[in-house]
Amino acid sequence: MDHFLYRDGALYAEDVPLAEIAASVGTPFYVYSTATLERHYRLFDEALEGMDHLVCYAMKAASNQAILKTLAALGAGMDVVSGGEYLRAKAAGVPGDRIVFSGIGKTTDEMRLALEGGIRQFNVESEPEMIALNAAALDLGVRAPITVRVNPDVDAKTHAKIATGKSENKFGIPIARARAVYAQAAALPGLDVIGIDVHIGSQLTELAPFALAYAKVAELTETLRADGHDIRRLDLGGGLGIPYTRSNSAPPLPTEYGALIRDTLGHLGCEIEIEPGRLVAGNAGLLVSEVIYVKSGEGRDFLILDAAMNDLIRPAMYDAWHDIVPVIEPEAGTEQQPYDIVGPVCESGDTFAKQRMMPPLVAGDLVAFRSAGAYGAVMSSEYNTRPMIPEVLVHEHQFAVIRARPTFDEMINRDTIPEWL
Ligand SMILES: Cc1ncc(COP(=O)(O)O)c(C=O)c1O
Ligand SMILES: N[C@@H](CCCC[NH3+])C(=O)O
Numbered sequence: 524m525d526h527f528l529y530r531d532g533a534l535y536a537e538d539v540p541l542a543e544i545a546a547s548v549g550t551p552f553y554v555y556s557t558a559t560l561e562r563h564y565r566l567f568d569e570a571l572e573g574m575d576h577l578v579c580y581a582m583k584a585a586s587n588q589a590i591l592k593t594l595a596a597l598g599a600g601m602d603v604v605s606g607g608e609y610l611r612a613k614a615a616g617v618p619g620d621r622i623v624f625s626g627i628g629k630t631t632d633e634m635r636l637a638l639e640g641g642i643r644q645f646n647v648e649s650e651p652e653m654i655a656l657n658a659a660a661l662d663l664g665v666r667a668p669i670t671v672r673v674n675p676d677v678d679a680k681t682h683a684k685i686a687t688g689k690s691e692n693k694f695g696i697p698i699a700r701a702r703a704v705y706a707q708a709a710a711l712p713g714l715d716v717i718g719i720d721v722h723i724g725s726q727l728t729e730l731a732p733f734a735l736a737y738a739k740v741a742e743l744t745e746t747l748r749a750d751g752h753d754i755r756r757l758d759l760g761g762g763l764g765i766p767y768t769r770s771n772s773a774p775p776l777p778t779e780y781g782a783l784i785r786d787t788l789g790h791l792g793c794e795i796e797i798e799p800g801r802l803v804a805g806n807a808g809l810l811v812s813e814v815i816y817v818k819s820g821e822g823r824d825f826l827i828l829d830a831a832m833n834d835l836i837r838p839a840m841y842d843a844w845h846d847i848v849p850v851i852e853p854e855a856g857t858e859q860q861p862y863d864i865v866g867p868v869c870e871s872g873d874t875f876a877k878q879r880m881m882p883p884l885v886a887g888d889l890v891a892f893r894s895a896g897a898y899g900a901v902m903s904s905e906y907n908t909r910p911m912i913p914e915v916l917v918h919e920h921q922f923a924v925i926r927a928r929p930t931f932d933e934m935i936n937r938d939t940i941p942e943w944l
Contacts, residue, residue, distance in 0.1 A: 525807065529852045534848065534850045539921070544922055545811060549913075550811055559806060566802075570781025570782075579758075580803055583898075588615050591615035600621035600622065602761070604626040606633040609636060613640060627648040629655075654711070667713060671705060672720040673701050673719060674697055675695075676689055682726065695722075701746075705747055706750070709751075719740055719747070719756075721740050721757075722798065723760065726762070744791050754793065759798075763777065802897075805898075810892040814888045815827045824860070824861070826863070828864065828867075830875075831868040834866070836903070847864060849884060849888060861878040862878070862879055862884075867907075910929050
């Protein structure tokens with residue numbers, strides 16, 4: 524459930540009409556609902572109730588400071604994947620002991636930053652990374668808490684570009700090699716081996732792949748304990764999918780996911796961490812755009828929007844579906860017609876939807892892309908020298924711009940001219 528509903532014939536974000544925000548900030552823009560963000564975080568937190576746990580929001584999904592602060596205020600931890608994300612999390616008030624550091628390519632500088640600023644644990648993904656982290660920790664005279672991310676060779680049954688748990692993927696160490704790698708880690712004096720990490724992919728719409736992966740983690744926990752390792756924390760990654768459209772095959776709910784965790788891993792008495800990103804932010808955000816032109820093509824009509832692939836790359840990159848709805852609710856019985864919905868960028872990949880059934884629209888009408896809160900604004904660019912679009916946060920009846928649109932002067936003057944020119 525989200526907080527973007529039609530009321531009196533118009534789409535609202537909580538208690539604010541989207542048209543009012545559009546009039547104030549101009550289109551296109553991203554808008555997030557505080558209530559939905561909070562609700563989704565709490566669903567995970569409650570799903571793990573009774574177990575020692577921490578929900579570490581995967582901030583790669585949406586990392587505006589205001590979003591992070593909203594979640595941090597509820598006690599959320601953060602999963603970060605770069606020095607920049609680490610600093611963002613700290614700036615939002617998340618203490619180091621609630622930050623986990625994931626990613627296959629952590630640099631020594633990033634390791635030092637986190638070791639100095641405080642870190643809950645590093646999720647280490649290779650032997651060379653282990654050696655580098657050991658050296659960085661010894662250099663600073665500290666011990667780095669780590670889990671090792673294992674690759675369980677499980678098919679997450681999601682888009683190939685966001686599946687991470689098969690042996691051919693670049694992530695984690697093959698689970699078959701885990702015992703040897705843990706033995707190596709335990710022998711490094713700068714590392715404190717505390718647990719196991721796994722993350723098999725994103726936008727999972729079934730529980731079965733999680734069940735397979737977690738069963739392997741349970742077995743590995745017992746094996747490693749028998750080898751003498753004090754395995755006391757399991758980081759289970761993120762990946763639970765969201766409904767991108769209102770169909771009857773909605774993905775499992777956080778409660779069902781929590782029950783699976785309890786069933787497969789509860790008996791081990793470990794502290795549980797999860798790293799949801801998409802489910803927290805995805806349906807908490809919309810992209811709102813205006814129709815610039817309606818153009819008749821050869822056998823098809825194009826809705827040309829002022830949003831483009833640089834603002835929301837998911838359809839171009841993953842052929843992703845986003846529901847696109849008019850901001851003014853069509854009257855009951857309005858006949859729909861097919862449109863190709865496109866942006867102004869100069870490539871045909873700048874297509875959001877083909878032959879999408881919509882009520883008749885004209886220039887100046889507003890449309891909203893649903894489920895755009897995760898991997899939306901964070902993946903945007905200035906391609907075609909299009910300014911990054913504003914982000915707005917709604918809280919009940921108020922809204923605030925949480926990132927302003929840069930001016931063209933700011934964009935142009937960001938470049939510097941070498942002295943020979
Ligand atoms: C290590 C790690 N944790 C958490 C996530 C968040 O995944 P999702 O947004 O699907 O919940 C990702 C992205 O897939 C990831 O790579
Ligand atoms: N960017 C991807 C998700 C990547 C998940 C990364 N851990 C998407 O929009 O679906």
